[in-house]
Amino acid sequence: MSELFHQLGVDWKLLLSQGVNFLILLAVLTFVLFRPLLKVLEERKKKIELGLKVGKEAEERLLAIDKMKEEKLGEAEKMAFEIVKKGEAEAKAGADKIIIEGGKKADDILKEAGQIAERRQEEARLAMAKEAKTLVRAAIIKTVQLDPNAVDAALVSQAVDEISGLSAKISRG
Structure with missing residues (x-):
């Protein structure tokens, strides 16, 4: 061999030294270049996978947050509608209460006006009775031609009472 x-022009010592050089170069490149390069590539691959995973999780969270936001907005709209409805009901109840109180006040005013009218009518009747007493007294004095101090007060009162009774019957009828 x-x-x-030798016939091919290959020197076995040179071939062996080149083989050893190749193995040394391969070992050096493997430890110095290939392994660190593979390690960097593997780390980069893991970072990319992690980034994709985190991105997917973030997208899922974003979708969940959007869904939750829509639910909360729906709830807020319902609550706002209920608050407005409640406010309208309270306002209507307040208005009804004010109307009822106004009606009661109007009734009270009408009752008071009726009482005032009755008092005035009674005052007018009393004034008329007083004037009637004076007129009857004057009539009796003229009729009897007596001194005004001598006129019997009982007679005057009786006449006034009869006139008052007649005037009360007239005012009622």
Whole structure:
């Protein structure tokens, strides 16, 4: 075999030294370049996978947050509608209460006006009775031609009472 190498022009020592050099170079490149490069590539791959995973989770969270936001907005709209409805009901109840109180006040005013009218009518009747007493007294004095101090007060009162009774019957009828 050595003749074969010799005829081909291959020096086995040189071939062996080149093989050893290749193995040394391969070992150095493997430890110095390939392994760190593979390690960097693997780390980068993990970072990319992690980034994709985190991005997917963030997208899912965003969708969940959007869904939750829509639910909360729906609830807020319902609550706002209920608050407005409640406010309208309270306002209507307040208005009804004010109307009822106004009606009661109007009734009270009418009753008071009726009482005032009755009092005035009674005052007018009393004034008329007083004037009637005076007129009857004057009539009796003229009729009897007596001194005004001598006129019997009982007679005057009786006449006034009769006139008052007649005037009360007239005012009622």
